[in-house]
Structure formats: structure tokens, C-alpha cells
Amino acid sequence: xxxxxxxxxxxxxxxxxxxxxxxxxxxxxxxxxxxxxxxxxxxxxxxxxxxxxxxxxxxxxxxxxxxxxxxxxxxxxxxxxxxxxxxxxxxxxxxxxxxxxxxxxxxxxxxxxxxxxxxxxxxxxxxxxxxxxxxxxxxxxxxxx
Numbered sequence: 428x429x430x431x432x433x434x435x436x437x438x439x440x441x442x443x444x445x446x447x448x449x450x451x452x453x454x455x456x457x458x459x460x461x462x463x464x465x466x467x468x469x470x471x472x473x474x475x476x477x478x479x480x481x482x483x484x485x486x487x488x489x490x491x492x493x494x495x496x497x498x499x500x501x502x503x504x505x506x507x508x509x510x511x512x513x514x515x516x517x518x519x520x521x522x523x524x525x526x527x528x529x530x531x532x533x534x535x536x537x538x539x540x541x542x543x544x545x546x547x548x549x550x551x552x553x554x555x556x557x558x559x560x561x562x563x564x565x566x567x568x569x570x571x572x
Contacts, residue, residue: 445474450526452516458525461518465526469533476530477559478523480550481542483513520549527553544569 448468454461468476487495489510497506506512518526523539530537538557541547542564550558564570 446472447475447477448473449477449479450518451479452518454518454522456515458519458522461522461526462529465529469530469535473535476526476535476537478518478526478537478539479542479561480518480520480523480539480546481513482517482520483510485543485545486513486517520546523549524553527555540564541570543567 448471450461450464453464465476483489487509489508491508495508495510497503497508497512503512506515527537536556538559539546539550539555540559540561541550542561547558547570560567560571
């Protein structure tokens with residue numbers, strides 16, 4: 428871990444608890460919403476913010492066969508396939524760059540779950556202090572390496 432703030436918050440004695448807030452798609456598709464989410468997390472006392480880093484093109488393909496369809500009768504059902512769902516839910520990388528600066532300015536640690544090697548390359552440029560491999564990527568050997 429490169430970031431000393433991150434080391435300080437993740438305590439080895441397990442006596443203290445760190446609160447990690449995950450951005451995910453909680454921005455509702457707007458930078459204003461993303462910034463509000465981050466500022467609310469900071470104001471609420473979050474210790475660490477976690478971002479998911481992918482684009483629809485890096486996580487799936489725009490295909491409408493059975494395995495790629497969204498099969499939900501709920502609010503997600505309006506998305507025809509996974510590609511359209513991820514297009515709506517992903518956090519644009521330019522936002523992550525700006526939001527990580529807000530975290531740094533406020534001395535709130537942050538890290539990310541990259542979903543492919545291009546996301547790692549991007550995060551390395553931001554000096555991402557740590558990575559969390561998403562459960563769905565646990566067998567993605569090039570990503571782990």
C-alpha cells in the first residue's frame with residue numbers, strides 16, 4: 428500500500444473499525460450526484476471510499492442473446508441487456524479522477540476495484556493506494572498479475 432493515510436486507517440490490531448463507502452452506481456448518472464455522494468460520505472465520517480472502475484466496453488459486449496439479457500421485472504428490467512445497464516451504472520473515469528482529488532483534499536482514503544487491466548493502468552496514474560479484486564474477477568489471472 429502506497430498511501431500512508433490508507434495504512435493508518437486499516438488498523439492491524441482489529442480493535443478499531445473503518446467505515447468503507449462504495450460509490451458504485453450511486454451517482455444516478457450525474458457528476459453532481461457523484462460529488463454529493465462523496466461529500467455526504469465525508470461529512471458522515473466515512474474513513475475510506477471505494478470506486479468500481481470499468482466501462483460497459485471493458486466489462487461486457489453489446490449483445491442481446493440470452494446470457495447477456497437483464498432478466499428482471501423490477502426497476503432493472505428497463506435495460507435490454509447488460510451493456511445498457513453498465514452504460515447507465517458505470518462511473519466515468521474522468522469523474523473518478525476528480526472525486527479521488529476530493530477524497531485526497533479531505534484526507535479520506537480511497538481505493539478501487541478495477542475490472543480489467545486498462546482500469547489498473549488508469550488507477551496507477553492516480554496513485555491508487557490499494558486494489559480490491561471483485562468477486563466476479565477472481566479468476567481473471569491477467570488482472571490479478
